[in-house]
Amino acid sequence: AQSVTQLGSHVSVSEGALVLLRCNYSSSVPPYLFWYVQYPNQGLQLLLKYTSAATLVKGINGFEAEFKKSETSFHLTKPSAHMSDAAEYFCAVSGPNTGFQKLVFGTGTRLLVSP
Amino acid sequence: GAVVSQHPSRVICKSGTSVKIECRSLDFQATTMFWYRQFPKQSLMLMATSNEGSKATYEQGVEKDKFLINHASLTLSTLTVTSAHPEDSSFYICSAIRGQGLTNYGYTFGSGTRLTVV
Numbered sequence: 001a002q003s004v005t006q007l008g009s010h011v012s013v014s015e016g017a018l019v020l021l022r023c024n025y026s027s028s029v030p031p032y033l034f035w036y037v038q039y040p041n042q043g044l045q046l047l048l049k050y051t052s053a054a055t056l057v058k059g060i061n062g063f064e065a066e067f068k069k070s071e072t073s074f075h076l077t078k079p080s081a082h083m084s085d086a087a088e089y090f091c092a093v094s095g096p097n098t099g100f101q102k103l104v105f106g107t108g109t110r111l112l113v114s115p
Numbered sequence: 116g117a118v119v120s121q122h123p124s125r126v127i128c129k130s131g132t133s134v135k136i137e138c139r140s141l142d143f144q145a146t147t148m149f150w151y152r153q154f155p156k157q158s159l160m161l162m163a164t165s166n167e168g169s170k171a172t173y174e175q176g177v178e179k180d181k182f183l184i185n186h187a188s189l190t191l192s193t194l195t196v197t198s199a200h201p202e203d204s205s206f207y208i209c210s211a212i213r214g215q216g217l218t219n220y221g222y223t224f225g226s227g228t229r230l231t232v233v
Binding site for chain 2: 034036041042043044045046049090101102103104105106107108110
């Protein structure tokens with residue numbers, strides 16, 4: 001079964017600083033990996049996804065993530081944080097054991113951006 | 116792009132009553148829909164998977180008689196919380212996908228329903 005671990009329940013950065021949100025996955029076979037953002041009382045919006053093509057994935061709003069098999073990681077980065085980036089971020093995985101149907105989510109990381 | 120509409124966005128009900136939440140894919144046919152539950156400041160927990168025209172598959176620990184799921188068409192799935200109690204208060208989110216397996220075109224999430232049982 002696949003799983004993801006998000007290190008750090010909260011990450012605080014200053015506006016303009018680098019954003020780094022960590023996600024490590026566990027899977028015996030190549031998984032699909034996703035990053036979602038959630039604003040208060042809203043559903044989830046897809047930022048980007050890795051589906052075994054390019055290892056460096058670019059998403060919306062300036063975010064990107066790199067799939068590193070050797071480190072079993074899929075960390076999310078953004079060069080310069082904006083106040084509007086403050087939200088909850090979830091890493092998720094799906095795999096062939098469920099026909100790439102089910103998503104398993106990490107516990108989430110709340111990004112705080114200060115002026 | 117793919118849009119999923121979830122209704123209502125908020126609902127308050129009395130203990131012992133039932134509440135129905137709708138999830139509609141507006142511009143695509145959803146082969147599979149999922150229902151999640153999210154407790155405050157926690158992650159999403161998958162409750163069940165529903166495919167059009169067949170019975171939902173519930174995750175371990177989810178009471179199928181309490182959380183009734185109906186997927187009557189390729190664009191509509193409903194979750195009914197029966198005999199709701201305060202502990203059922205939560206944020207419920209649906210998602211829908213087009214395609215299957217490696218031709219899965221991605222998951223689209225509804226905006227969620229905040230259920231409060233008083």
